[in-house]
Amino acid sequence: MKTILPILTVVAAIVAIWYAAAIPMNAQWAKDQAARADTTLTTGELVLDTWSQERPRLPAPHQVLSELWDSTGDMALNGRAFSKRSLILHAWYTLSATLLGFAIGTGLGILLAVGIVHSKAMDMGVMPWAIASQTIPILAIAPMIIVVLNSMGISGIIPKAIISAYLSFFPVVVGMVKGLRSPAMMDLDLMRTYSASRSQTFWKLRLPASMPYLFASLKVGIAAALVGTIVGELPTGAIRGLGARMLSGSYYGQTIQIWSALFAAAILAALLVGIIGIIQRRSLKRMGMAA
Amino acid sequence: MGTWDVTTPVIEAKDLDLTFQTNDGPVHALKGVDLGIEKGDFVSFIGPSGCGKTTFLRVIAGLEHATGGTVTVNGMTPDEARRNRAYGYVFQAAGLYPWRTIAGNIRLPLEIMGIPKSEHADRVRRVLELVDLAGFEKKFPWQLSGGMQQRASIARALAFDADILLMDEPFGALDEIVRDHLNEQLLELWASTQKTIAFVTHSIPEAVYLSTKIVVMSPRPGRITDVIESPLPKERPLDIRDTPEFLEVAHRVREGLREGHSYD
Incomplete structure (x- = not known):
């Protein structure tokens, strides 16, 4: 209370x-x-x-909320949950690309971090590029990715997921590098006294030690993935997804529609971060490291 | 009579040098160290910080490598000895992995060394009994006190049946009362397991109370200034520390430490 x-x-x-x-x-x-x-x-x-x-x-708050209700709950009650004007449908388009992009980004981020921690060459060769990649405005690079992939015959969910992965891999790389390097000298010395191999040290020490860092990164990463997907939906001709709703809203001066799409995106982000928070609490608790 | 000395030392250092190259020039961590440790000895290394006592222990363990002279463990190089599971190492802090239970932490070396899974439960139970922690298998490290954590880390070092226990100030971070208790327990453990123990400390009473042999070291360069064979009996109740024999040994250690310091 x-x-x-x-x-x-x-x-x-x-x-x-x-x-x-x-x-x-x-x-x-x-x-x-x-x-x-x-x-x-x-x-x-x-x-x-x-x-x-x-x-x-x-628009005033009640206007946004009523539009939000009209385009979600009300439509669902009338059996039109997946009609073209339904925010549920558009949120689903955005969500699916976000989850795919997040999975790609997280996988890539973890792989890069593992490489960076184990190889001096990768540390010096990859990390600067990872940082540089994030200094380029995503708005500048998103249309290029869409256009290039489209010319290769790839369209739909994949280009959006790639932009989403582009934004979400970075926090995972940074967090995992920090996490995989978090064991103290003594913990590593202990492994040496057992003549442990590099892979044993990785699986039994570095990886479990990095879990709290990983979850912190995933929370940032999933929010970034959602932003990436929405940005990716803007230049596609505004057909599908929350980004498309925002863009078409601005074409026709439908401010209420823009705001309700913004709210839908914010709610989606909150849900996704919340879900990761629950997984985090559960798994760290099971590992005896309740945060 | 000219007979062979049949008891070759378990750990033997000959003219051992170790020089670290740093930005401020070379640092002589160890210089001309000669020492033999016999099977079943309890040897303490005592000296001020920077005297190389921890470094010497790490050389025995193969965590550092000598730049001159030789050191053998069971007649092998430290690296070979390590691969043969010759020793268990106990660090200053317990260093239990927080995501593993106490049993899980003790299983860690067993898993890494590829000891058959069927033996794990038995070994865990046995070593936990040795350190008086039976029943704590499923606890996580944070649920144990500092002294109990250190005992668990000793159990972990015992789990794979190494004959030698290398201990680097294992009780340094614990309070006096807990330390007394653990010293007593360690002597019991030593008596019941017949291990050879090399023990680094900066506490004179601890060194005298525990050891059959006390190695006094001094810094810059790190070297041995005195080796004292303890006249105390193997059976040592805590109040042996008030006997004249004990105080005499403690006095000699203190003198040795003072001498080492007269160099600077």
Whole structure:
């Protein structure tokens, strides 16, 4: 109970600021409409109008939530969960590419980290490129990946997953390198007194020791994977996915649609990070290392 | 009579040198170290920090390599001896892997050395009884006190039947009361298992209480200044530390340490 009150306070403050901000943002349009209709608005009417426009600059929270409900739960209740206008369908497109990209990125990240930790040459040869790869704006490189792969006849989920993997492998590399190097000198000396091979040292010491680092990286990685997928959906002609909903919303000035897609993405990200958190707690507990 | 000395030492160092090359020039960690350790000996190495006592133990274990002279363990080089599972090593900290239970930690060397799985449970039970930790198999290290963790790490070093136990200040981080208790237990363990033990410490009472042979070392360069054969009997209750014999040995150790320091 002690923690709920502060949390609710913050949420209430954000909602209040949001509603307040919607008034000046949308007031001009309301005034113009009133002027055109030769009427004048009282302050109360003006405020109510700014919170209920069809295409506001900044939609009010209840407008976003009701659009979110209309395009998810309501459609599901009417048996149209997978219709083209359903956010559930678009979230599924985004989710599937995110999960595929996350799996590729995590696998690649772990492999690179293993190489970097075991080979000086890879440490010096690969790490700078991994860092350099993240300094290139993903918005610049995403369309190129889409176009190049499309010309090779690859389209659909794969190009999006590759962009997603491109963003998500990096935190995994950094975290796993740190984690695989985390055993103390003494722990490694102990392995030497047993004449342990490199692979035994890896499986019995380095890998288990890296688990807390891996999970921290996975949380960052899955969020990055989602962002990567959404960015990857933008240049594909805006057909499928949450990114496509955002883009088509901006084509047609449907701000409410953009915001509800943003919310859907945020909820998805929160769910994914939460799921990894649960797996983390379960597995570290089983390993006697409850975090 | 000219007969052969049939008891060849288990560990033998001859004119051993070890020089570390550092950015500040060479550091003589060990210089001209000669020492023989017989089977069943309990040998303590004592000296101020930097005297090379830990380094010497690590050379015996093959964790460091001498730059001059020779060292043999069971007549082999340290590396060969290690591959033959000649010794178990106990570090300053227990160094139990936190993701393994106590039994899991003791199984670690067994798994690595390829000892048949069918023997694991028996060996774990046996060594845990030796260190008085029976029943703690399923606990994780953090559930044990510092002294119990160190005992578990001794059990781990005993699990694969090495004849030699190399111990590097194993009780250095523990408080006086726990340390007394563990010293007593270690003597019992030594008596019941007949191991040869090389034990690094910086505590004079600990060295005198435990050892059959005390090696006093001094720094810069690390070398042996005195080797004291203890006149104390094998049976040693804790209150032996108040006897004149004990105090005499302790006095000689202290003198040896002081002499080593008169160089600088």
